Amino acid sequence: LLFDEPTSALDPISTQGIEELVTELRDRVSIVIVTHNMQQAARVSDYTGFMYLGELIELGKTEELFVTPAERLTEEYITGKFG
Helix, strand or coil, X not given: CEEECCCCCCCXXXXXXXXHHHHHHCCCCCCEEECCCHHHHHHHCCEEXXXXXXXXXXXXXXXXXXXXXXXXXHHXXXXXXXX
């Protein structure tokens, strides 16, 4: 399944419902979510990719990418230096 900003402009309760659905489905189907919401990516994904200007900068396990990113651009985005 491909989700493009599935919770954009939704209230927190609806967002939680979508995230719970994704969590239920992810063991049965492959899911790709496009989001600018880093907290959401951390909550619902096993792997995260960071793209910048149409280029994949980094792809890895979500926890590793958020805690110890390998690429400078990824770290700058995660820490809020740009974005």
